[in-house]
Amino acid sequence: MKLTSQMIKDRAKELGIDDIGIGNIERFDNAPPLMNIRNYFPGVKSVIAVLMRIPRGSYRGIEEGTHWHNYTFYSYNRLNTVIRPRLTYELSRFIEDFGWEATPHYPGVPERNPASEPVAPGKLPPNIIPSIRLIAAGTGVGEIGHSKVFLNKKFGPRLRLGLIFTDAELEPDPILDTGDICSHCGACVRECPGNAIPPVRDLDNRVEIDYGEKKVYYGNVHMGRCTLTHHGMNNEISPFLKKSFPNMGFDVRNSQMTEEEAYRLCYPMATAQWWNIFNDNPNNSVTEYYDYVMKHVGYFAICGARGCIRACMNSLEKSKRIENTFHNQFYHKKSWLLPNQPDNADETLNPFRDKYLDKNYPGVRKNEDFKSSGK
Numbered sequence: 432m433k434l435t436s437q438m439i440k441d442r443a444k445e446l447g448i449d450d451i452g453i454g455n456i457e458r459f460d461n462a463p464p465l466m467n468i469r470n471y472f473p474g475v476k477s478v479i480a481v482l483m484r485i486p487r488g489s490y491r492g493i494e495e496g497t498h499w500h501n502y503t504f505y506s507y508n509r510l511n512t513v514i515r516p517r518l519t520y521e522l523s524r525f526i527e528d529f530g531w532e533a534t535p536h537y538p539g540v541p542e543r544n545p546a547s548e549p550v551a552p553g554k555l556p557p558n559i560i561p562s563i564r565l566i567a568a569g570t571g572v573g574e575i576g577h578s579k580v581f582l583n584k585k586f587g588p589r590l591r592l593g594l595i596f597t598d599a600e601l602e603p604d605p606i607l608d609t610g611d612i613c614s615h616c617g618a619c620v621r622e623c624p625g626n627a628i629p630p631v632r633d634l635d636n637r638v639e640i641d642y643g644e645k646k647v648y649y650g651n652v653h654m655g656r657c658t659l660t661h662h663g664m665n666n667e668i669s670p671f672l673k674k675s676f677p678n679m680g681f682d683v684r685n686s687q688m689t690e691e692e693a694y695r696l697c698y699p700m701a702t703a704q705w706w707n708i709f710n711d712n713p714n715n716s717v718t719e720y721y722d723y724v725m726k727h728v729g730y731f732a733i734c735g736a737r738g739c740i741r742a743c744m745n746s747l748e749k750s751k752r753i754e755n756t757f758h759n760q761f762y763h764k765k766s767w768l769l770p771n772q773p774d775n776a777d778e779t780l781n782p783f784r785d786k787y788l789d790k791n792y793p794g795v796r797k798n799e800d801f802k803s804s805g806k
């Protein structure tokens with residue numbers, strides 16, 4: 432029996448997939464070799480992007496500044512690693528029931544690909560990872576917004592994506608134009624606590640993608656600053672960092688660290704341990720909350736996409752550029768930000784020791800001065 436795009440869309444709806452888009456493989460011919468789908472599935476004819484929404488309510492705790500790990504759990508890690516992949520798998524099974532091969536693709540991070548040797552002379556290294564957003568934009572399921580976050584007509588920026596590659600030749604959906612959803616309002620730029628998104632009028636700071644039949648563009652986001660902020664190294668959005676580093680005032684907004692450097696700082700820091708008898712933290716984790724979430728969920732998202740998703744969805748809801756709107760507006764008051772610099776810098780060598788002793792043995796530090804060496 433013939434398999435059509437409409438049959439795949441109907442099945443996706445039955446499965447509970449929120450939206451899909453279908454693109455023909457020729458649209459991705461300009462992709463670099465290590466991101467090119469043809470180099471991983473030579474007979475591929477069509478690409479399907481699978482889209483699942485992030486519940487708006489999963490941002491509530493972070494927006495109020497009162498609860499964090501719901502977002503990491505439901506909107507990031509488990510949505511990307513359990514909830515959406517299960518449906519991508521089901522849709523792949525449906526396609527293969529018609530005799531067409533279907534490759535469900537787990538979205539990796541192309542720029543973190545390790546280098547490995549090819550399996551045979553003339554072959555490429557076994558590290559081909561297509562870019563999920565660039566491929567999805569070529570299926571017409573949405574556009575890459577100015578913030579580099581993917582936008583969909585129903586859910587705006589509240590979504591996660593998956594891909595299926597197939598040798599079935601399917602009717603493609605049209606590619607959206609830049610600006611079909613993104614209004615270039617600049618809300619993401621203004622509200623990004625990492626100063627990671629360039630001004631909308633900065634024409635020199637755009638990335639252009641050529642799909643053959645259409646070119647699109649988006650802002651050249653500073654991924655080092657975003658990664659530092661997203662992974663909790665920015666005091667402005669983390670109530671947790673100051674507890675561990677009360678005197679740190681790292682200027683993320685002007686950092687020039689690359690994305691990889693930021694990962695190398697943030698991840699080891701999140702799980703690091705340091706022997707310290709003066710805290711009330713039984714496992715000696717350096718950044719207690721990050722370690723806790725990493726152990727529970729295997730990931731930690733601290734910024735909660737303050738600019739690129741929260742401010743963006745509010746803008747798109749208010750301007751009625753997206754379909755999934757709500758009875759109540761998202762913001763009830765201005766979104767909070769914390770100061771970066773410490774209120775009063777500690778001059779002691781070990782503030783954790785001092786607090787511990789002052790609390791448990793008042794007066795025992797009389798005449799102590801650990802400010803200078805030799806005492």
Ligand code: SF4
Nearest residue numbers: 576613616617619743
């Ligand atoms: S907030 Fe959203 S709609 Fe506005 S410029 Fe940024 S990505 Fe585009």
Ligand code: SF4
Nearest residue numbers: 623625657734738739
């Ligand atoms: S995740 Fe946070 S730091 Fe990164 S672009 Fe979005 S708002 Fe900016």
